[in-house]
Amino acid sequence: NAGVTQTPKFQVLKTGQSMTLQCAQDMNHEYMSWYRQDPGMGLRLIHYSVGAGITDQGEVPNGYNVSRSTTEDFPLRLLSAAPSQTSVYFCASSSDHFSYNEQFFGPGTRLTVL
Amino acid sequence: AQRVTQPEKLLSVFKGAPVELKCNYSYSGSPELFWYVQYSRQRLQLLLRHISRESIKGFTADLNKGETSFHLKKPFAQEEDSAMYYCALEAAGNKLTFGGGTRVLVKP
Numbered sequence: 714n715a716g717v718t719q720t721p722k723f724q725v726l727k728t729g730q731s732m733t734l735q736c737a738q739d740m741n742h743e744y745m746s747w748y749r750q751d752p753g754m755g756l757r758l759i760h761y762s763v764g765a766g767i768t769d770q771g772e773v774p775n776g777y778n779v780s781r782s783t784t785e786d787f788p789l790r791l792l793s794a795a796p797s798q799t800s801v802y803f804c805a806s807s808s809d810h811f812s813y814n815e816q817f818f819g820p821g822t823r824l825t826v827l
Numbered sequence: 828a829q830r831v832t833q834p835e836k837l838l839s840v841f842k843g844a845p846v847e848l849k850c851n852y853s854y855s856g857s858p859e860l861f862w863y864v865q866y867s868r869q870r871l872q873l874l875l876r877h878i879s880r881e882s883i884k885g886f887t888a889d890l891n892k893g894e895t896s897f898h899l900k901k902p903f904a905q906e907e908d909s910a911m912y913y914c915a916l917e918a919a920g921n922k923l924t925f926g927g928g929t930r931v932l933v934k935p
Contacts, residue, residue, distance in 0.1 A: 744921050746922075748925075753836065753927045754927055755833075755926050755927045755928050756923070756925040758922055758924075761922060772924075803871065813859045813917060815876070816921065817872075818870045818871040818872065820870055
């Protein structure tokens with residue numbers, strides 16, 4: 714049981730490039746989400762999904778797209794990277810979208826945009 | 828909109844001393860509160876949640892609705908408690924709002 718996996722671990726992009734951060738979980742969790750972690754600001758919710766085919770915006774969605782075609786996968790796309798998107802990105806999952814569940818986090822992807 | 832504030836960016840204590848991490852929140856409804864921890868080179872993981880009323884690794888946290896606080900306490904800090912701690916609030920449906928985090932350093 715690998716839990717939540719993320720690839721790549723590190724990535725450097727140039728401004729304007731696009732890329733996809735991958736996230737997968739093998740726990741059959743309904744709820745998945747993406748956060749970005751910036752110094753002094755904690756983690757901020759980018760997008761989330763309550764099940765396959767359903768996605769919604771979080772606190773800081775601009776510049777990011779998501780899709781959820783399967784229960785297991787929840788990729789995050791940067792369409793045109795900007796230096797402001799330099800951050801550490803965490804994917805998380807939870808058994809369902811009802812309240813107060815523990816969220817399980819992936820190891821993170823450290824992204825630098827030059 | 829909800830907000831979580833952790834006023835201390837860094838707490839440095841000696842082993843065996845008490846440690847208290849402050850967390851204040853603003854939310855108009857009835858929130859659920861969590862503490863998550865990230866040890867060096869490990870994933871962010873749940874430490875404890877208010878609804879469970881539990882003590883984990885000697886840590887406890889009390890929700891004070893009057894002061895809108897959820898401070899984390901441990902009477903005797905250990906070196907293995909050195910980590911980054913995040914207070915988080917869930918308003919509804921698994922969406923967490925995190926504080927800025929407090930780094931705890933326990934010195935021998």
